[in-house]
Amino acid sequence: MNNTLSIVGTTQDLSYNIAAVERDTGLSKDTLRVWERRYGFPKPLRDRHDERLYSLPQLEKLRLLRLLIDYGHRPGKIINRSVSELTQLISSRSPAQTPPPEIDAIIELLLRHDVENFRNALLQALMKQGLLRFVTETVTTLNHWIGEAWLTGRVAIFDEHLYSEHIQNILRNAIIAQPGRGSVPRVLLTSLPGEKHRIGLLMVEAVLTAEGAACVALGTETPVIDIKNAVPAYAVDVVALSFSSAVTQSAALAGLTELRGLLAEGVEIWGGGGALARARKAPEGILLLRSFEDMRYALERWRVEHVRR
Amino acid sequence: MNNTLSIVGTTQDLSYNIAAVERDTGLSKDTLRVWERRYGFPKPLRDRHDERLYSLPQLEKLRLLRLLIDYGHRPGKIINRSVSELTQLISSRSPAQTPPPEIDAIIELLLRHDVENFRNALLQALMKQGLLRFVTETVTTLNHWIGEAWLTGRVAIFDEHLYSEHIQNILRNAIIAQPGRGSVPRVLLTSLPGEKHRIGLLMVEAVLTAEGAACVALGTETPVIDIKNAVPAYAVDVVALSFSSAVTQSAALAGLTELRGLLAEGVEIWGGGGALARARKAPEGILLLRSFEDMRYALERWRVEHVRR
DNA sequence: ATTGTTCATTTGTCGTGGACAAGATCGAGT
DNA sequence: ACTCGATCTTGTCCACGACAAATGAACAAT
Incomplete structure (x- = not known):
């Protein structure tokens, strides 16, 4: 063990x-x-x-x-x-660019280890922008620039840990605030073993919930077989998988194809995240989402195709 | 890789x-x-x-x-x-005992994969009991019985994943709701590499925050060196580590001793969780918390010993 | 009855090197 | 610019021997 x-x-x-x-x-x-x-x-x-x-x-x-x-x-x-x-x-290797000022201000607080004000800055951004914009703009760019700062050694590992915890707090807080009764489609949300990044998953959950879908979130690292078993148990319409750039593109595609072979035809599979952002074409029966915009479009499309009689 | x-x-x-x-x-x-x-x-x-x-x-x-x-x-x-x-x-393997009825009702909802009502039952329990009792009574016993049900195969892996996600949502929601400005002591909260259980950590964070301490939560699996570096950066008074019963007692004690050797004298180390629940005596300079009661007592004691002039 | 000690057995991890598939790189040819 | 194949690079797999660490049993001591 x-x-x-x-x-x-x-x-x-x-x-x-x-x-x-x-x-x-x-x-x-x-x-x-x-x-x-x-x-x-x-x-x-x-x-x-x-x-x-x-x-x-x-x-x-x-x-x-x-x-x-x-x-x-x-x-x-x-x-x-x-x-x-x-x-x-x-x-x-680091690019000459600098983060936009409002992002930089938040990172600055993290660098100063000023936990209270860091937390408050995030909360304020959320309040000001609303959940959707907060996730698709602020959190996305924060992720990018903090990753960047970590590469150059400006941000320590424990700073990144702290960042991750706080973003989780905020996103989960936002998720739980939504009602989400009897919504469609029902989306199972998780990642495959080896993929540990939770934030991407939570961002997706936040957006989907805000858009009125019903999320069944299983956290990270669910083995393929367990996903297969969970699909009928929770009667989901869509399985959405997240792949951060820590995994190779081919590995991500292999995992998706594997899962496709196990699931019933009617269940859609959506894949997204850094590893797939530059993928050329999707394997048969799989929908690649290269942005949050793509995801909202996919949701729309699903609803049109499954109109209630 | x-x-x-x-x-x-x-x-x-x-x-x-x-x-x-x-x-x-x-x-x-x-x-x-x-x-x-x-x-x-x-x-x-x-x-x-x-x-x-x-x-x-x-x-x-x-x-x-x-x-x-x-x-x-x-x-x-x-x-x-x-x-x-x-x-x-x-x-x-199934034990003779059965869980108390109010716990059983919640588990039943999980078994039926009734996500919405499961979520609501948890939220209602929280509202009814308040954060402290919810954590120390309901979540503790839920953890125990769901672990038990998993061993007997009644609860599937994905059910447990779902449970973990929802508890996280709720606890983090409760944590973020607390103000926590300039409180003492400042407690750094994490686990060592290999220890992945997040819920115990979140329970501690919820209780500590409710008791007026300032938590710096780093999530799970922080290498010892990074803990050592984080302590001065965040100017914490106490480092609290959580060990679930998935690790052996000796491994937990070794980790604590290791850390003790690296940290300054003035910084306290607290260790708790399943692995240490039955530990006999603590290594020098380490405080073992065998229950949440112990933890509140430790907090009290710290405050008495560090009275503001 | 509980705790500590010793000893035997079980079990997981580490060691060595050889082999080779899958990836990356590069040059030639359409 | 692009496929295509040849060539190098790199990570993973193999076998099997060794042994540390964990476990259990037997027994002594409190």
Whole structure:
């Protein structure tokens, strides 16, 4: 079972065993070992039983590498560069643009760790704009720029955690405020195992609920089989899946196709999110939503096609 | 990278490669291979390149096994029983006790997949009892009995997902409703990597906020180093960590001790949750909270010890 | 009766290297 | 500009040996 919390460590400078590194970097054990074999990095110390002990600097460099690889760099080209070269690569990649001032003001509060005012700024934006605009404009751009700031190291991991929690609070608060009795269509909302990003899912739920659909939200990481079983149980008309850009496009399409094979014909499948934003054509029987605009249109279309007699 | 969603499959009856099985069962590839070697199950077909291809029945039996093992059965004893024997084991596991009627009524709605009324029943309970009693009584017992019903197979995985989402909606809604300006102490709230249960964390946040503390919630799975860095950034007085019964007690204690070594003396560490409920004695410099009562007492004590001049 | 200790067994994770599929890159040809 | 195939790169899979960590049983001590 993969529920170890263990971190090997002496009091002062700690070392991480290979499982801890896999957790903290997202690089599989196989990958870590094969990198060591091929490129000579990371070359961890060994404990008394010849098991790998990674140091904190190694772990930090691995995180940098992961980031750059996600961004399109090839491992072999960058793995033996120094940490400073890598950070330079990251910052040089960042676009010259700056976020719009109202977004920047909010990010500024996050950077100052001013929890109360950060929360209030978000709430005020929501009040001022209404749920739909708040989600489709403010939250979308906030996500983008905070991701950007994280890449360049301006925003720490815990800041991003905090941001995610607060957005969740606000979105869930907005969702629960909606009535949503007997609405159509009934939409099952979730992501496949491996996809952990909750915010995209909540944004969709907020918009759909606001547009009068009935959402059955299952959170993240529902195995395909369980989705298949949930569809008849909750009598849903549509299954909507979210894929953040942390997953590859091909993986997302494969998951969608897999699900299509398992579900009844009448049930629609919608897929959206960063991983699919640039997808060319949809697999048979699947609707790709490249924007919130697309989604509202899809909703409209469903309703026209399923008019009550 | 472990973000493959790929599933190998022909249109009709699909087979799953070892990565897909790892995802859907939570059993690591190493475990799957060593079970095959030792016990002869699961013995998957091989593709043209000698790679394992698991069938759907195998996958389903693996999920049953996982369930029983989580409950305390030993793999070696049950792995070669038939599926019907295993399901029998699960249903015979059902405890003599039954949940109190008001809890049972709510669970019944979940079993009927009656989303709207389920939501309303939860909201009504909250209104009737107030936040504190709702969390410490209703949610606590609901968690317990739904976990129980899941073990006996009465509640499906997707039902539990749905339950978790709704509880989150409600708790976060309650949290955001509180003012919380300039309160003390400032409490950082999170869990360590590997601990994914969010509900316990949210329950604590709800209670603490209601009691007038200022919570800085980082969600689940924050690496120790990031906690260490967050403490000065957010100027917190207390770090509170939650450990569900999915982790072992020793792992929880190790994590707490590890953290203690990294944080400044003045910062308190509180640990709570299922894994620690039966812990004997706390490590040096750590406060174990075995109940919500304990937590309110700890809060009281902190305030007395840090009286404003 | 509960708690601590010791010892044997079970079980999951780690190690090694070899192999190869799937992806990425690049050049040639339409 | 674009497919197409050849070529390199990279992650995942395999086998199987070893052993640490978890569990259970047996027993002593409080």
